Amino acid sequence: MSLAVRSWSLMVLAALISSAVALADGVTIPQLALGGGYEGILIVQNRTGAAWAGRAQLKRGNDQDWDSPWSLNGEAQPGEAGFQLQLAAGETKKYVIGGDPSARAGYLVLAGDGALDSDDLMISFFYNFSGASDGLQDSTGVSVLPPGNRFAFPVEKKGTVDTGYAFAPHGVLEKFQISVQLFDADGELVETRVLEFEGHLAEFFSQRFGISGDFVGHIVLQADESLFLTVLRLESQAGGKFQLTSTPPQSRLQLLSPDLHPGGAVAARFACDGEDLSPALTWSAGPPGTESWTLIMEDPDAPGATWVHWIVFDIDPGIRMMLEGTVPVGAKLGRQDFGRNGWGGPCPPPGPAHRYFFKLYALDSKLDLPAGASREQVEQAMQGHILGLTHLMGYYQRP
Secondary structure (H helix, E strand, O other), X not given: OOHHHHHHHHHHHOOOOEEEEEEOOEEEEEEEEEEOOEEEEEEEEEOOXXXXXXXXXXXXXXXXXXXXXXXXXXXXXXXXXXXXXXXXXXXXXXXXXXXXXXXXXXXEEEEEOOOOOOOOEEEEEEEEEOOXXXXXXXXXXXXXXXOEEEEEEEEEEEOOEEEEEEEEEOOOXXXXXXXXXXXXXXXXXXXXXXXXXXXXXXXXXXXXXOOOOOEEEEEEEEEEEEEEEEEEEEEEOHHHOEEEEEOOOEEOOOEEEOOEXXXXXXXXXXXXXXXXXXXXXXXXXXOXXXXXXXXXXXXXXXXXXXXXXXXXXXXXXXXXXXXXXXXXXXXXXXXXXXXXXXXXXXXXXXXXXXXXEEEEEEEOOOOOOOOOOOHHHHHHHHOOXXXXXXXXXXXXXXX
């Protein structure tokens, strides 16, 4: 991928594609990116019957002044990075904010000269590509989630495809930590990076984790404070073009069990040495568009190859839990490696403890498969339909 493409795409990673907010005493547009061929479009509508005046200020990092060249409505702006807004009663104005060839991220703060009611002013903000008309095909659907402190999202690095993300603080300007966990396609933790968050950040996951070859997996992001998150998938194309599509993260997608603490021991009653029951499970709501759930439990430490213990698919999207020893009405059971449909508890040979992964997939459709389908059939049917993935892992050692 060329440096020019990375410069443009990193700018877009920090872009809030569209936003409409009501202004009271002031408002912050959390993700401002200028330069690299893009410009920000600010539209302000005065809904009142009186004139309104205020000021827009460009900022970066933790409440620092913008220190890069910028322009307003096509004219270079010397000195302070800010401008006055004056609107007559009922007037709407458009302001075009640009930068130099280098992409830089920050935020925009708007404040009125006097206090306003929440419905007095409406602000819209979006981005425009100002380079060659065929240089970017932008099919972004969802650019930024509501603020939160825990997210999960899929990532991919393969050939001309890469996944990027951008952070912006929400209401906090002090430093805080962000844990970024990278999991592979089998749900195994690859690496954890702890970031000291000091302002806006846009990057590719492959750069953060040093991924050079092909990789498919997901990231779980946990922050000490609430933040905004944008996730985009970039694909370079012939002739210098590149395609951007959104990869909506799943906010707080979690799989939990009252019978198993994450990373803890699986109780003997769930194993072949005990009652051989499936544990109770509960999970959060799925991403928008979730039409079914699939659950797979497996042992990657089994001799020879990963051993599949449980496959449940076509779980109704409204279901949020399974009781101990049961599956939801209407769900289908796949054929596990013990040769039967249904649960087969941990049953490792004597020796070191094995890991057992409960993997929950949010899908945009049901699977066109009969009961008794194999793991290979289920995984093949899920391709192209996975909206989200989370997992719960526990250990079991045969007595």
